[in-house]
Amino acid sequence: MKRVLFVCLGNICRSPTAHGVFRSLVERRGMAHLVEIDSAGTAAYHVGNPPDHRAAAAALKRGVDLSDLRARQAVAADFAHYDFIMAMDNENLSELKSICPADYKGHLGLFLALSSLAEREVPDPYYGGPAGFDHVLDLVEVASEALLDRIAAELHK
Known part of the structure; x- marks a missing residue:
């Protein structure tokens, strides 16, 4: 089992989009029993709210x-649970690094960095x-394929 957390600022646009797209891809590939998916924000602005209606x-x-x-909201305890914590941009990556325990052994990085895309940040x-x-959906679809390919390779080692 691999666990993935997608993170943006408020968890109403980019990270829930990544969550949903990645979940759909995982289901299409028949891997839902092998991958747990969640999303969070570095800020607590929208806790409890559904995704932005435009993103949905x-x-x-x-x-x-x-x-x-x-x-x-993303919390330090997430690092004990998730194998992959994928930030949508450098600002959120920096916020995550500030709460990341020194002994975290998973992957913390930019979501798009795993793909062949020239862009490295998912714009808000x-x-x-x-x-x-x-545009966010276009980027997330490509990056989701790359992330799932990496997870599949790790699961089949």
Whole structure:
């Protein structure tokens, strides 16, 4: 079993999108029994709230349902549970590093860094229009494939 946590600032746009897209991919590949998935934010602004309606609508257009997800804040205890903690941008990676125990043996890094994409940060679409949410989905879909390929390789060692 591998455990993955996706993290952005408020856990209402980027990380729930990654959570939903990755979950769909894991299910399509028949690996749901091998991978646990969650998402969180470095800030507590939206704890308990569903994903942003624009993120949910954009995801649903691609067949990804985010309706069951609720925002929560990332905490130091997450490092004891998750094998992969994937930050959406450098600011959130820095926040995660500040609460990461020195003995964490999992992977803490930028989500897009595992992919072949030139971009390294998932841009926050919150203050933009619909194209920003579609761009996030495009990036997340590619990075999700790369992450799941890596997990599959680790599980088959």
